[in-house]
Amino acid sequence: MSMTRRIPWMKYASASNFYPLADRLVPIFMGLALVLAVIGLYLGFVVAPIDYQQGNSYRIMFIHVPAAWMSMFIYLLLAMYAIISLVWRVKMADIMAYSLAPTGAMFTFIALLTGALWGRPTWGTYWIWDARLTSELLLLFLYLGYMGLYSAIPDRQRASRAAAFLAIVGAVNVPIIYFSVIWWNTLHQGSSFSFSEGASMTDAMLYALLLMALACWAYTIAVVLRRAQALILERKKVALWASQISKK
Amino acid sequence: MLKIEGLAVEREERLLFSGLSVSLSAGEGLHIVGENGAGKTTLLRVLCGLTLQASGSISWCGQDVSVFREEYCSDLLYLGHKNANKTELNCRENLRLALGVLSVSDEAISDALHDAGLGLISHLPTRFLSQGQQRRLSLARLLLTKSKLWILDEPYVALDYKAIDWLDSHLERHLKSGGMLILTSHQTLTLSSKIRVLNLGEQHA
Amino acid sequence: MLKIEGLAVEREERLLFSGLSVSLSAGEGLHIVGENGAGKTTLLRVLCGLTLQASGSISWCGQDVSVFREEYCSDLLYLGHKNANKTELNCRENLRLALGVLSVSDEAISDALHDAGLGLISHLPTRFLSQGQQRRLSLARLLLTKSKLWILDEPYVALDYKAIDWLDSHLERHLKSGGMLILTSHQTLTLSSKIRVLNLGEQHA
Amino acid sequence: MHKMLWALFSRDMTLFMHRKQDVVTVLGFFLIAVALFPLGISSDPELLRTIAPGAIWIAALFSTVLALDRLFSEDLDDGTLEQQMLMPVPISLMLLVRLIAHWVITSLPIVLLAPIMGLQFGLAFNEIVILTLSLLVGTPILVLLGAIGAALTVGLKSSGGLVTLLLLPLYVPVLILGSSAVSSVMNGADVTAHFSLMGAALIISLVLSPFAVATALKITLD
């Protein structure tokens, strides 16, 4: 009995180590995010030169591109955690996956919104059903579906497994988004940024983009850690109740 | 034949039972008892592979059941709280459906229904049957199956005393012919064969 | 108080029972027995007005129940085969819902749940409860109702021996305080009060 | 009596509110159904404006049918319907309260969202007002009539579709009145006739439907 009793607590041990660590990390990353974002926005909106084709409207890129990147990265991360939680049943992985989802959904939404706003001046329409845009919209639905399914199933264990499964199945979508501009001949811009060819844009634009991307990362880390802390607390309460009822 | 080792089941952080080890060989029966909510139903479902255990292993004829699922399932008959009857089908159709891929002649089905006391109403959609009649119908499968391991969750519920006798005689026959039986029931068993008792409450404490 | 005269019930041309006359006064109990399919459940539903009789009349305090439906219903508590719990609500919410338009304080509900042995799991959605726990929950209504006539269809099903004792003590109390009780059960009753038995099988023959 | 009715209503609302999902999903269904029209048919703005009233009304109708499917069937399965039939209040009154609660939960959100859908299809302000009003008057009729069908078919396995089949003839006039009210406004015509007809239908169904539903339920529960 005492042997087996230890199992859940060992799993929580990692969570209880995590808690104070997160407490220290959250403010650091939040501050980092702020600083990076301020510098990045300054470079992007003030220093970077005006585009000879698009005028000033291209500056929306400094939000659009990092947000689009984040939307995909976060999904991949979520799917990875989902695999870990489904296969090895590590509870912390499930908590991380669930904490990532809202932020991922937010970045997806931002990418869609800024993309649509950008599309109006450049393509003359807010929306077309091209492969990249459609698959990005699908990504938003996947995030929403993941969260919806998670909260719809009242049993947490089953909820986490079902939602994790959905996340993994949905991961097929990410390569489709990424390679859609290569596989299909679409309206959306191809990759203008690659390390081998060097930059096809000015240094200021490049740095602004990179700084904004880093800022998004720092923000994501801070917010996700905070959310994970809240979830751990909530589940501790459940565990406490469970031990109480077992003693009955 | 059936061997359970170190089985533990959790529900939302709550350990229902742990360290459960039992084995069952041909002709043996096991009666699982325990309070309401002790985890009897959950245990039976775990044994069928419908629910996942937190730890421990179950093997059938020396083979892990989660690996050799099909082999295990062809030896297994499970009857849950629910009767698994389609309310819009009649007794005959339901019984045929319940037998799955097993092919059985029409006469055999008629005989089984008659034996279960449903001969006269075998053409009625089961929605019109009384609770006890529905339970009898799902128990009628026992007369036709070739499975060796029977797992029955509260089979006596809703049965009148005649039906209890009828069921008892079939369970005896199954055990005599080398079958295995695991059942739960809050009533004291009236089976004449001796059956081992597993108390989940004690296990748990 | 409750008076049944010449009651007959038909199902698709088949006469389940006929010429049934019984009356029940304050503090009396009636145990309806009969084989599976004898028509016990049907009789209880007829008494509640959920099913129509072929002939005969039922009156409550001298008034025909089909005419004075609301008055009768406010004195009546019926518990069927089904537990009438919403699986997505927790015990507390279910109990409040089951009490209908009756207003009851939160503490009274907590006490009743505790009494039914559901104190610790009262916040769980009832889909997670075991069969016995679900039955206990629907029986917890008995502790809070003010109805005089209780009609219970197989209340003992799925209960463990502790819960049976608990239910028995409440049924006794109800009878002592002048309540009336009609129930069905295939098990022999363990109530200490004497209760009349109505055998539907004999009635029918 | 007044107090008892309120108790009934709040009881239904708690029950429904506990399934926030129901609201979300009916709304989601409506939104997606509306979104399918531009996708499936065409994204030509002029064409979209023409089909907008019909498309939004058809989507609202489908959502209502979808939600009606669960009006009684769950309660029948878990045994709560029986308990409700034994409440010490007139059954038709109890049902009226339930239907109102059901409308508030499943249709009101659609009515409130319709203006946004109208905007998406490029409708003008006064057209949007008429669209919303027509849904406000029309959807209760759909619910009240639909409940009769739901009561008649509850307990049958394939009730969902059967309800649709039984009801759509009754729904068609409402659909035509509702969507043609909007089209009339588009063409600058008068819509008082549409609304007085719908209003009359609403009042008649408010008065008669609870009794019809009560009778139907008693028959199917027997």
Added chain:
Amino acid sequence: MHKMLWALFSRDMTLFMHRKQDVVTVLGFFLIAVALFPLGISSDPELLRTIAPGAIWIAALFSTVLALDRLFSEDLDDGTLEQQMLMPVPISLMLLVRLIAHWVITSLPIVLLAPIMGLQFGLAFNEIVILTLSLLVGTPILVLLGAIGAALTVGLKSSGGLVTLLLLPLYVPVLILGSSAVSSVMNGADVTAHFSLMGAALIISLVLSPFAVATALKITLD
């Protein structure tokens, strides 16, 4: 093995056939949904011809969703799903057979009826052929993908809507491909691209979906 599969299939067919209503109601729903478009939108023949492919596809999609709602939920409630999961055949195979049976019962009639609907909307012969073919290839995809959603949400009270929410994004590409195939033919364009994409999607979902559904069911039954 081959014999066992046939036993499985005929078992499902008996079960479905016993609910002739299901067939009738899905078909009825489809017919009425299609019929609503001229009623709700407009009876102008030119306009009708334009919206025909989209309208018929949207109606087919709704009917599929409606039918999917009952694919597993009833079996879960009455306990037969558990029994099916314990059959001595690979679960994914069992599910594949079930899904095929489900398609034959609920979608094939729609495919067979589509030509008549096309005629009603005034489509030409070759347009009708393409419409029917697109439904023939597209509806199995809808069923196969839809089953994953149905399996993930079975047992939840408000599953119907959640399924819609989870799946419609997946359905949108199929809808667009299907209806635009017909529109392309109307404009005299080539449709091989549409069909090769749909064919690829069909093959992929035929291969992968049974495994996904099996996993999802195991999780939700747990």
